[in-house]
Amino acid sequence: MLPGAVPWPQEYAARYRAAGYWRGRTLGTLLRDAAAEHGDRAAVVGGEARWTYAELDRRADRLAAGLRGLGIGDRDRVVVQLPNVPEFLAVCFALFRLGAIPVFALPSHRAAEIGYFLEHAGAAAYIVPDRHAGFDHRALARELKARRVIVAGEAQEFTALADLDADPVGLPGPDPSDVALMQLSGGTTGTPKLIPRTHDDYLYSFRASAEICGLTPESVYLCALPVAHNFPMSSPGVFGALAAGAKVVMAPRPGPDAAFPLIEREGVTITGLVPPLALVWMEAARAARHDLSSLRVLQVGGAKFGAEAAARVRGALGCAVQQVFGMAEGLVNYTRLDDPEDVRVGTQGRPISPADEVRVVDAADRDVGPGETGHLLTRGPYTIRGYYRAEAHNAAAFTPDGFYRTGDVVRRTADGHLIVEGRTKDQINRGGEKIAAEEVENHLLAHPAVHDAAVVAVPDALLGERTCAVVIPRGAPPRAPELKAFLRGRGIAAYKIPDRIEFTERFPHTGVGKVSKRDLRAALARGLARGPSVPPPR
Ligand code: OOB
Numbered sequence: 001m002l003p004g005a006v007p008w009p010q011e012y013a014a015r016y017r018a019a020g021y022w023r024g025r026t027l028g029t030l031l032r033d034a035a036a037e038h039g040d041r042a043a044v045v046g047g048e049a050r051w052t053y054a055e056l057d058r059r060a061d062r063l064a065a066g067l068r069g070l071g072i073g074d075r076d077r078v079v080v081q082l083p084n085v086p087e088f089l090a091v092c093f094a095l096f097r098l099g100a101i102p103v104f105a106l107p108s109h110r111a112a113e114i115g116y117f118l119e120h121a122g123a124a125a126y127i128v129p130d131r132h133a134g135f136d137h138r139a140l141a142r143e144l145k146a147r148r149v150i151v152a153g154e155a156q157e158f159t160a161l162a163d164l165d166a167d168p169v170g171l172p173g174p175d176p177s178d179v180a181l182m183q184l185s186g187g188t189t190g191t192p193k194l195i196p197r198t199h200d201d202y203l204y205s206f207r208a209s210a211e212i213c214g215l216t217p218e219s220v221y222l223c224a225l226p227v228a229h230n231f232p233m234s235s236p237g238v239f240g241a242l243a244a245g246a247k248v249v250m251a252p253r254p255g256p257d258a259a260f261p262l263i264e265r266e267g268v269t270i271t272g273l274v275p276p277l278a279l280v281w282m283e284a285a286r287a288a289r290h291d292l293s294s295l296r297v298l299q300v301g302g303a304k305f306g307a308e309a310a311a312r313v314r315g316a317l318g319c320a321v322q323q324v325f326g327m328a329e330g331l332v333n334y335t336r337l338d339d340p341e342d343v344r345v346g347t348q349g350r351p352i353s354p355a356d357e358v359r360v361v362d363a364a365d366r367d368v369g370p371g372e373t374g375h376l377l378t379r380g381p382y383t384i385r386g387y388y389r390a391e392a393h394n395a396a397a398f399t400p401d402g403f404y405r406t407g408d409v410v411r412r413t414a415d416g417h418l419i420v421e422g423r424t425k426d427q428i429n430r431g432g433e434k435i436a437a438e439e440v441e442n443h444l445l446a447h448p449a450v451h452d453a454a455v456v457a458v459p460d461a462l463l464g465e466r467t468c469a470v471v472i473p474r475g476a477p478p479r480a481p482e483l484k485a486f487l488r489g490r491g492i493a494a495y496k497i498p499d500r501i502e503f504t505e506r507f508p509h510t511g512v513g514k515v516s517k518r519d520l521r522a523a524l525a526r527g528l529a530r531g532p533s534v535p536p537p538r
Contacts, residue, residue, distance in 0.1 A: 001177070001178055001179065002075055002101070002178060002179040002196065002388075004196075004388050004389040005179050005196040005386070005388055006196075006384070006385040006386025006387075006394065007177070007385065008385055008402075009385075009402070012381075012402075013177065015355075016200070016204075016355065016381040017200075019355060019381075021200075021204045021208075021353065021355060021381040021382075022176070022177075022200035022201070022204060022381065023176075023200070023203070023204075024176045024200070025176055025199065025200075025203055026096060026173055026174055026176050026180070026199040026203075027092075027093070027096040027180050027181075027199050027202065027203060027239075028060075028093060028096040028097035028173060028174075029173070030203060030239075030242065030243055031053075031056065031057050031060060031093045031242065032057060034053050034057075034242055034243065034245055035053040035054050035056070035057035037053075037245060038053045038217060038245040039052060039053050039054040039057075040052055040053075040054065041053055041217060041245065041247070042247045043055070043056045043089075043242060043247065043248065044056060044086045044089055044238075044247070044248045044249075044250065045086070045247065045248070045249045045250065045266060046084065046085050046086040046249070046250030046252075047085060047086070047250075047252070049085075049086045051086055053242075053245075056086075056089060056090060056093070057093075059090040059094075060089075060090050060093035060094045060097060061094075061097070061168035062165045062166060062167070062168060063090050063091065063094035063161075063164055063165065064093075064094040064095075064097045064098050064168070064169075064171065065166035065167060065168050065169045066094075066163070066164025066165050066166045067094055067095070067098060067100070067125075067164055068098060068166075068169065068171075069164070069166055070125070070148060070150075070159065070164065071124075071148075072095075072098060072100050072124055072125055072148070073098055073099065073100060074098065074099035074100065074172075074174065075099060075100070075101060075174075075178075075179075076098075076100045076101065076123075076124035076125070077100070077101045077102075077103050077121040077122060077123045077124060077182070078095055078100050078101065078102050078103065078123060078124060078125045078126070078127060079102075079103045079105055079114065079117050079118055079121065079123045079125070079126045079127070079146075080092070080095075080102040080103065080104055080105065080127045080228070081105040081106070081107060081109065081114065081126070081127065081128050081129075081137065081228075082107070082127060082128070082129055082152060082227075082228070083107045083129055083132045083133075083226070083227075083252070084223055084226065084227045084250040084251055084252060085129070085152065085250060086250060087152045087161060088227055088228075088250075089238065089242075089248070091127055091152075091161070092181075096174075096180060096181075096199075097171055097173065098171060099171075099172075099173065099174035099178075100124075101179055101180065101181060101182060101196075102181050102182070103117055103121045103123065103181075103182040103184075103194060104181065104182065104183055104184065104228040104229075104233070105117055105184070105228065106184070106226050106228055106229065106493070107129075107132050107133065107226055107228070108226075108493045108494060108495055109493050110140065110491045110492060110493050110494075111140060111143055111144060111491030112443070112490055112491040112492045112493075113192065113491075113492065113493060114126070114140065114144060114146075115144050115491070116191060116192065117184075117192075117194070118144060118146055118147075120191070120194065120388075120389065121182065121194060121388070123146070123147070124147065124148060125146075125147065125148035125149070125150055126141055126144075126146040126147070126148070126149050126150070127149075127150045127151075127152070127161070128140070128141055128149065128150070128151055128152070129151070129152050129153055130151050130152070130153030130154040130155070130156075131153070137151075138151060138155075138156055138158060141158065150164065174199065175199075176198070176199040176200045176203075177198055177199070177200055178198060178199065179196040179197065179198055180197055180198055180199040180202055181196075181197055181202065182194045182195055182196050182197070182388060183195040183197060183230050183233075183328035184328065185328055185329065185387065186327075186328070186427055186429075186434025186435075186436070187427065187434060187435075187436030187439060188407060188425045188426050188427050188436050188437075188438070189393065189436060189438050189439070190436070190438045190439050190442045191439070192436070192439070193387040193388070193390055193393065194387060194388040194389070194390075195328050195329055195384055195387060195388070196384065196387075196388045197382075197384070201330070201381060201382040201384075202234060202239075202382065203243075204353075204381055204382050205234055205235075205330070205332065205352060205382040206233075206234040206235070206236050206237060206239045206240035206243060207240070207243050208352045208353060209234065209235050209236035209237075209240045209332065209334070209352060210236040210240035210241070210243050210244045212236075212334050212336065212352065213236050213240070213270060213297065213299070213322070213334070213337075214297075214337060215236055215240060215241060215243075215244035215246050215270070216244060216245070216246065217244065217245035217246060218246070218269075219241065219244060219246035219247070219269045219270060220246060220247045220249060220266055220267050220268045220269045220270070220294070221236070221237070221238065221240075221241035221246055221247070221248050221249065221268070221269075221270055221271065222249045222251055222259060222262060222263060222266075222268040222270070222271035223237070223238050223248060223249065223250050223251060223271075224251045224254040224259050224271050224272070224273060224277070225254055225272060225273065225274065225277075225302075225432075227250070229302075229328075230326065230327075230328040231272055231299075231301055231302055231324065231326060232272055235272065235299075235301070235324055235326050235332050235334075237272070247266065249262050249266045249268060254273065254277050255277075255280065256280065256281055256284035256285075256288070259271070259281070260284070260288055260290040260292065261290055263290065263291075263292050263294060263295060264290040264291045264292070264294075267294040268294055268295060269294055269295065269296045269297070270295070270296060270297040270298075270299065271295070271297075271298060271299065272298075272299035272300070272301065272324065273298065273299070273300055274300070274301070274302040274303060274431055274432030274433075275300055275302070275303050275304065275305045275306075275309065275431065275432065275464060276431040276432070276462050276463050276464070277431075278298065278300045278305065278309065278313070279309060279462065281298075281316075281317065282309075282312060282313065282316035282317060283316075285316050285317050286316070292317060292318060292319075293318060295317060295318065295319040296319050296320065297319055297320050297321075297322050297337065298313055298317055298319050298320070298321055298322070299321075299322045299323075299324050300313075300321060300322070300323055300324065301323060301324030301325060301326060301348075301432075302324075302429075302431075302432030303429045303431060303432045303464050303465075304348070304420050304464065305321075305323055307345045307346045310323065310344070310345040310346075311341075311345045320337055320344070321335075321344060321345070322334060322335055322337060322344070322349075323335045323344065323347065323348050323349050324348075324349065325348035325349055325418060325420055327406060329383060329384050329404055329406070330378070330380065330382045330383025330384055330404065331351060331352075331356060331358075331378045331380065331382075331383050331404070331406070332351070332352050333348055333349035333350055333351050333352075333418055334349040334350070334352065335347060335348070335349040335350075335417075336349075336350075343415075343417055346419070347413060347417035347418060347419050348410075348417075348418050348419060348420050349417060349418065350416050350417050350418065351378075351380070352382075353380055353381055353382070355380050355381045356378060356379075356380035356381075356383070357378060357379045357380055357403070358376065358377070358378050358412070358418070359376075359377040359378070359403060360372070360373075360374040360375070360376060360377075360410060360411070360412050361374050361375050361377055362374055362375070363375075365377075365399065370412065370414060371411060371412070371413065371414065372411065373409060373410070373411045373421050374409065374410070374411075375405065375406075375407075375408070375409060375410075375424060376406045376408045376409070376410045376418070377399060377403040377404065377405055377406065378403060378404055378406060379401075379402050379403045379404065383404050384404065385398065385402050385404075386398060406425075407423050407424050407425025407427070408420055408422075408423050408424075408425075409421045409422040409423055409424060426438060426517070428455065428456070428457040428465055428466075428467045429457070429464060429465055430457075430463050430464075430465055430466060430467060430495060431462070431463035431464055431465075433495045435455070435467055435495065435496050437454070437455040437456065437517075438455075439492075439496070440453075440455045440467070440469065440487070440492070440496055440498065441453045441454065441455050441469075443487055443490045443492060444469060444471065444483065444487070446490065447478065447483060447486050448474070449473055449474050449475060449476070449477070449478040450471055450472075450473065450474065450478075450483075451471075451472045451473060451474040452471070452472040452507065453469055453470070453471050453472070454469070454470045454507055454515050454517060454520055455467055455468070455469045455470075455498060456468055456470065456517050456520050456521050456524065457521065458499075458500065458521070458524055458525075459525075460499075466499040466500065467496075467498045467499050467500070468498060468499065468500040468501070468502060468524055469483075469498035469500070469501045469502070470501075470502050470503075470504055470507070470520060470524070471483070471501060471502070471503050471504070472503070472504060472505065472506065472507070473503055477503040480500075480501040483501055484497050484498070484501070502524065502527070507520060508520055508523065
């Protein structure tokens with residue numbers, strides 16, 4: 001196992017192997033097998049590219065040889081920040097075959113996040129697009145002085161991905177029980193956590209997901225959300241689609257303008273969205289000029305999808321809704337396509353695996369009764385036992401017997417379906433995008449006119465939640481736009497910039513003297529109803 005990653009205890013690993021969940025295969029061989037079986041069929045479509053399984057397989061081999069020529073090899077971490085392009089898949093499989101470990105950043109991440117990933121992962125290389133959504137990623141690579149920058153597109157002084165093309169070489173391939181990739185945690189602390197997923201566990205999670213979602217070689221999966229996120233990557237996502245011999249269609253943007261024409265042209269059968277996007281799609285479908293009749297399943301997850309909205313999916317888009325409640329740390333729950341309507345609409349589903357252990361507990365870790373609300377703890381064949389290089393944090397984030405504390409508050413129905421009721425983690429879920437309050441607070445505290453800061457969620461009709469930063473100024477309050485500009489200048493992703501900034505003289509406190517975010521949220525809600533509770537900044 002990669003040093004810094006936490007393995008499953010021997011007895012659990014043996015059990016998961018004996019049950020056939022872990023099959024001793026690697027992600028690199030998955031594509032090899034799929035190419036042997038479906039060689040001439042389309043594997044991925046995106047932009048002008050349309051690659052068969054054989055073509056994707058060949059490209060991955062040639063790219064692996066090219067990367068090896070650069071000195072990238074077994075267990076090297078590589079920060080991959082690519083948008084939804086076919087090259088993303090070639091890069092992934094090339095790295096998997098080398099035993100190198102992609103660390104998946106989102107296209108929206110900026111200097112603060114990427115700098116941290118490069119440093120914390122000890123990255124050997126950084127793979128970026130030239131420009132994406134108006135942003136020059138080469139300039140960011142330059143600013144960060146990243147080692148070995150590889151650019152998909154116009155490389156300037158860096159190495160072009162297209163030039164990393166060499167005759168395939170024999171590679172020993174990694175151990176299936178070793179780390180295959182790293183996902184990012186939504187985060188609850190000042191620094192994001194890296195989630196090491198092994199070949200064995202990740203393969204199992206998306207193979208089983210593909211089965212639950214009924215994927216076949218006839219299926220067409222539209223990747224609308226950023227492919228680097230765990231949901232479109234593996235629930236069942238692009239990897240599950242490839243494991244099933246299906247076709248992956250890469251959408252450059254998730255909105256109806258980009259997605260609807262692709263659904264019609266490619267005959268898309270299934271896609272996954274976050275709730276706000278699902279609402280936008282449903283609205284746009286009323287006036288759609290495109291034929292969406294190929295769509296069979298709309299998965300919705302990443303944040304709670306309300307029952308009222310879920311019930312409207314069939315009428316609006318002519319397909320079934322599937323709720324997905326998952327986390328990059330592992331556990332994924334799905335409503336099954338043959339579940340009764342009340343389950344599909346009113347719950348967030350049940351776990352993938354019979355081996356997923358789910359506990360709903362009170363504040364003292366005692367199991368609550370059936371139907372009662374409590375904290376969700378989980379352990380299983382694809383849920384990590386620890387974050388990468390985070391010993392102190394792991395001691396709090398996992399129970400001594402290895403259950404992951406999800407930070408989610410849930411209720412379990414008599415037949416085992418989970419309903420998400422809230423959360424205890426100090427995180428804002430902004431339409432599926434996760435923001436660790438402490439991370440933004442730390443950036444705010446760096447401003448000379450900020451004495452203290454607390455970042456909380458405020459309800460929002462479209463996004464579910466938005467962020468509000470409440471600031472105790474030092475002297476005259478700074479102007480909100482100036483604080484936002486300051487945060488941007490710190491190099492944090494745009495989605496983490498608070499939507500709203502309020503000023504106050506003191507925070508409500510809990511009995512033990514910590515800032516009471518619950519009271520703060522309540523105060524903001526009262527303030528919202530009555531107008532601003534504190535004078536606006538001068
Ligand atoms: C997915 O993964 P992450 O790591 O970005 O975020 C996980 C957290 C969960 O702990 C929960 O707080 C929230 O996102 N969440 C939901 C939800 N799905 C995720 N809350 C309520 N209802 C849902 N359906 O978000 C993710 C990973 C794989 C598949 C789907 C989503």
